[in-house]
Amino acid sequence: MWTLQDAKNQFSAVVDAALSGQPQEVTRRGKPAVVVLSSQDYHRLVADARDQRPSFADHLLSFPTEDVPRGQAMPRDVTF
Numbered sequence: 289m290w291t292l293q294d295a296k297n298q299f300s301a302v303v304d305a306a307l308s309g310q311p312q313e314v315t316r317r318g319k320p321a322v323v324v325l326s327s328q329d330y331h332r333l334v335a336d337a338r339d340q341r342p343s344f345a346d347h348l349l350s351f352p353t354e355d356v357p358r359g360q361a362m363p364r365d366v367t368f
Contacts, residue, residue, distance in 0.1 A: 289313045289314075289315060290302060290312060290313065290314045290315070291314070291315055291316075292314055292315065292316045292321065295312070295314045295324075302314070302324050303324065306324045306325050306326050306329075307326050309326070309329070311323050311324065311325040311329065312324040312325075
């Protein structure tokens with residue numbers, strides 16, 4: 289894990305480690321901020337996430353089919 293200042297000072301080492309297949313975590317003010325990883329790993333993660341996500345049509349079809357009870361609100365009287 290790198291602090292932000294160390295990662296800036298040794299950015300080439302951060303990139304080299306990420307390219308060798310070791311994602312590099314960077315903290316800011318002691319809290320996890322970002323992960324530097326190779327472009328190949330990033331695109332693989334995005335493709336995997338896209339493949340696991342259902343289509344929009346599948347999402348709509350997964351809604352409950354039984355009748356959903358609705359509230360019985362009455363309109364209020366309005367005078368003009």
